Amino acid sequence: MTKIVTPYNDQNRSKKEQVEEMFDNIAHRYDFLNRLLSLGIDVTWRKKAVKFIRAIAPKKIIDVATGTGDFAFEALSLKPEKVTGFDISDGMMNYGRQKAKELNADHIVEFIKGDSEKMPFADNTFDAMTVGFGVRNFQNLEIGLAEMYRVMRPGGRVAILEVSQPHNTIIRSFFSLYFTYILPTVGRLFSKDARAYSYLPESVKAFPEGNAFVAILEKNGFKQVKWQPLTLGICAFYSMEK
Numbered sequence: 753m754t755k756i757v758t759p760y761n762d763q764n765r766s767k768k769e770q771v772e773e774m775f776d777n778i779a780h781r782y783d784f785l786n787r788l789l790s791l792g793i794d795v796t797w798r799k800k801a802v803k804f805i806r807a808i809a810p811k812k813i814i815d816v817a818t819g820t821g822d823f824a825f826e827a828l829s830l831k832p833e834k835v836t837g838f839d840i841s842d843g844m845m846n847y848g849r850q851k852a853k854e855l856n857a858d859h860i861v862e863f864i865k866g867d868s869e870k871m872p873f874a875d876n877t878f879d880a881m882t883v884g885f886g887v888r889n890f891q892n893l894e895i896g897l898a899e900m901y902r903v904m905r906p907g908g909r910v911a912i913l914e915v916s917q918p919h920n921t922i923i924r925s926f927f928s929l930y931f932t933y934i935l936p937t938v939g940r941l942f943s944k945d946a947r948a949y950s951y952l953p954e955s956v957k958a959f960p961e962g963n964a965f966v967a968i969l970e971k972n973g974f975k976q977v978k979w980q981p982l983t984l985g986i987c988a989f990y991s992m993e994k
């Protein structure tokens with residue numbers, strides 16, 4: 753049984769409520785801290801994932817757990833008709849909405865608030881889906897995955913990125929040091945949310961990664977599921993089809 757790690761360890765509120773509050777709290781610093789803490793490498797991970805969905809020339813794309821929309825904007829390079837950014841935190845998406853205006857892309861990229869575990873879309877709606885660093889935050893992972901599967905059209909492609917732990921023992925020790933001490937300190941300093949960047953390593957440790965996550969994806973219907981470690985294994989890229 754997977755341990756449920758929550759942002760504020762508050763027994764009286766669901767993980768979902770706490771996750772929404774946390775991302776609302778850190779939204780003003782999210783993009784800045786992402787670039788700083790990943791040294792800008794996160795941009796290359798999203799590019800790689802978008803390259804995978806390019807092959808089917810998707811017209812309707814959904815970016816689940818879109819946050820401030822970086823994956824959704826990256827998908828614009830595929831010249832889609834519509835990109836839907838979907839997230840539980842309006843605080844995060846408000847920055848996405850602002851960026852869409854600045855990029856003159858607000859007629860293509862729309863942001864819809866909602867829960868990935870209960871999406872307001874018909875079956876088989878989307879040609880392609882991206883999810884960046886979102887699945888780890890779901891309250892019920894399998895309900896979220898079943899919903900993701902439902903809204904995809906048969907043959908559609910899904911690209912998921914998630915933070916992971918390197919397998920090499922030496923790299924893993926450095927990563928653990930960075931992740932447990934440096935990242936929470938820098939995160940706390942800039943975001944003013946004492947827990948957000950401690951929840952990050954805790955939730956990564958509790959999340960099933962690599963082959964374990966592949967098995968869960970397959971159990972939920974996804975086909976051709978493959979995964980590969982990126983950047984010494986600090987990120988995992990999962991690719992699949994419905």
Ligand SMILES: C[S@@+](CC[C@H](N)C(=O)[O-])C[C@H]1O[C@@H](n2cnc3c(N)ncnc32)[C@H](O)[C@@H]1O
Pocket residue numbers: 768771772775786816817818819820821822823838839840841844866867868869883884885886889890891
């Ligand atoms: C770490 S951020 C990732 C944002 C963006 N995808 C990126 O690549 O930077 C995780 C996002 O997942 C969203 N999220 C978490 N649980 C969710 C749920 N059940 N439904 C929708 N969004 C959710 C959070 O609100 C947050 O914006």
